[in-house]
Amino acid sequence: xxxxxxxxxxxxxxxxxxxxxxxxxxxxxxxxxxxxxxxxxxxxxxxxxxxxxxxxxxxxxxxxxxxxxxxxxxxxxxxxxxxxxxxxxxxxxxxxxxxxxxxxxxxxxxxxxxxxxxxxxxxxxxxxxxxxxxxxxxxxxxxxxxxxxxxxxxxxxxxxxxxxxxxxxxxxxxxxxxxxxxxxxxxxxxxxxxxxxxxxxxxxxxxxxxxxxx
Amino acid sequence: xxxxxxxxxxxxxxxxxxxxxxxxxxxxxxxxxxxxxxxxxxxxxxxxxxxxxxxxxxxxxxxxxxxxxxxxxxxxxxxxxxxxxxxxxxxxxxxxxxxxxxxxxxxxxxxxxxxxxxxxxxxxxxxxxxxxxxxxxxxxxxxxxxxxxxxxxxxxxxxxxxxxxxxxxxxxxxxxxxxxxxxxxxxxxxxxxxxxxxxxxxxxxxxxxxxxxx
DNA sequence: CTCTTTTATCGTACGCGTATAAAATAATCC
DNA sequence: GGATTATTTTATACGCGTACGATAAAAGAG
Numbered sequence: 001x002x003x004x005x006x007x008x009x010x011x012x013x014x015x016x017x018x019x020x021x022x023x024x025x026x027x028x029x030x031x032x033x034x035x036x037x038x039x040x041x042x043x044x045x046x047x048x049x050x051x052x053x054x055x056x057x058x059x060x061x062x063x064x065x066x067x068x069x070x071x072x073x074x075x076x077x078x079x080x081x082x083x084x085x086x087x088x089x090x091x092x093x094x095x096x097x098x099x100x101x102x103x104x105x106x107x108x109x110x111x112x113x114x115x116x117x118x119x120x121x122x123x124x125x126x127x128x129x130x131x132x133x134x135x136x137x138x139x140x141x142x143x144x145x146x147x148x149x150x151x152x153x154x155x156x157x158x159x160x161x162x163x164x165x166x167x168x169x170x171x172x173x174x175x176x177x178x179x180x181x182x183x184x185x186x187x188x189x190x191x192x193x194x195x196x197x198x199x200x201x202x203x204x205x206x207x208x209x210x211x212x213x214x
Numbered sequence: 215x216x217x218x219x220x221x222x223x224x225x226x227x228x229x230x231x232x233x234x235x236x237x238x239x240x241x242x243x244x245x246x247x248x249x250x251x252x253x254x255x256x257x258x259x260x261x262x263x264x265x266x267x268x269x270x271x272x273x274x275x276x277x278x279x280x281x282x283x284x285x286x287x288x289x290x291x292x293x294x295x296x297x298x299x300x301x302x303x304x305x306x307x308x309x310x311x312x313x314x315x316x317x318x319x320x321x322x323x324x325x326x327x328x329x330x331x332x333x334x335x336x337x338x339x340x341x342x343x344x345x346x347x348x349x350x351x352x353x354x355x356x357x358x359x360x361x362x363x364x365x366x367x368x369x370x371x372x373x374x375x376x377x378x379x380x381x382x383x384x385x386x387x388x389x390x391x392x393x394x395x396x397x398x399x400x401x402x403x404x405x406x407x408x409x410x411x412x413x414x415x416x417x418x419x420x421x422x423x424x425x426x427x428x
Numbered sequence: 429c430t431c432t433t434t435t436a437t438c439g440t441a442c443g444c445g446t447a448t449a450a451a452a453t454a455a456t457c458c
Numbered sequence: 459g460g461a462t463t464a465t466t467t468t469a470t471a472c473g474c475g476t477a478c479g480a481t482a483a484a485a486g487a488g
Contacts, residue, residue, distance in 0.1 A: 182396020
């Protein structure tokens with residue numbers, strides 16, 4: 001009943017078909033992700049089936065499950081592209097100027113990105129499923145936590161500039177992020193309500209951090 | 215090929231099985247909604263199938279579609295109960311005190327409701343489908359628009375009190391609502407991030423409207 | 429080569445939401 | 459009483475995500 005003892009690492013079988021190399025896996029995954037990205041972009045996430053992705057990728061539907069846990073995990077890989085573009089825009093917007101101006105423009109770029117691509121917003125933020133154990137999550141590590149940190153740094157710089165209110169920069173940053181998120185969410189998911197213009201809401205929201213302009 | 219001319223109102227057939235009375239429709243709908251509400255509350259929206267609702271309601275699955283356009287429309291009827299409880303709590307919280315205190319407590323009650331029932335939040339705000347023509351939407355009419363109006367009135371009262379910043383009360387109200395929504399959304403959908411306490415985020419967010427306390 | 433073992437791929441099947449069309453029902457007309 | 463007709467109810471079927479088990483493939487062992 002006991003597993004056969006191995007001479008090398010624990011559970012390294014010496015016989016049998018070898019598992020895919022990391023490179024093979026990465027290649028297949030990359031092809032599937034690219035196929036899925038193109039389909040989702042033109043037809044939308046819900047409208048594209050795993051059968052369709054498999055057909056375009058040249059394999060059987062269930063083969064995809066050897067590389068991804070679920071359709072949603074494929075989507076989560078595609079988020080990376082969204083966030084990369086988003087953060088590139090935000091970084092470009094916040095490249096120069098006073099700390100207050102950089103913060104203002106960064107927030108504006110953030111908001112404009114989601115309002116320009118509401119379908120992407122829905123794919124990311126109206127996603128019901130939460131990642132199961134071992135799924136690719138694309139959580140705080142990498143870009144997102146880094147972006148949050150930059151917000152806080154900008155707030156601290158604005159505070160030393162005298163253009164931001166004094167107070168806990170972390171708290172102010174999280175509040176601002178929630179506020180931006182709420183503006184995007186409300187305008188995108190309740191479009192039938194006659195919201196004020198996003199720029200005006202943003203200016204008002206920035207009041208949690210920045211003192212009013214002269 | 216032409217329809218037969220009718221003597222009474224246009225398209226009032228005089229023969230054939232008569233349509234359900236409004237009361238019959240209402241009774242069946244109410245029973246289905248109650249059955250669905252109970253099931254959704256214990257098992258969650260996704261986990262409950264139309265077949266299951268139909269079995270509990272004592273009809274064939276497709277019969278439900280004579281009374282509702284979709285599973286999501288059933289859910290939208292159930293929202294009404296959520297919002298009724300929410301607004302009752304908000305109204306109770308805002309019953310007495312200065313305008314600033316009432317606003318603060320109303321916002322706190324709003325936020326606490328969703329944080330206490332995150333599943334309800336997800337059912338309402340992570341809902342992908344938008345209502346098709348003719349579906350029961352539960353949109354601004356009734357309670358929600360009324361709630362928004364009350365927020366604005368409280369802000370105006372706080373302005374005359376001198377406890378709120380001057381400015382466009384409508385703009386400030388929408389910004390505050392977006393901010394509350396964003397706090398709820400972020401804390402509920404990204405629970406793995408170490409957010410600051412909701413009360414602190416709320417106090418900070420109220421800064422878009424209220425002057426700091428002494 | 430064949431046998432064994434491990435992994436990769438895929439065919440089949442389940443329950444889902446719901447479109448469609450057949451069946452049942454309830455009324456009037458003759 | 460049929461026969462007709464408008465409406466309600468339901469049986470069937472489709473494509474979906476994916477669990478499960480069968481099959482194919484790739485390696486060492488003999």
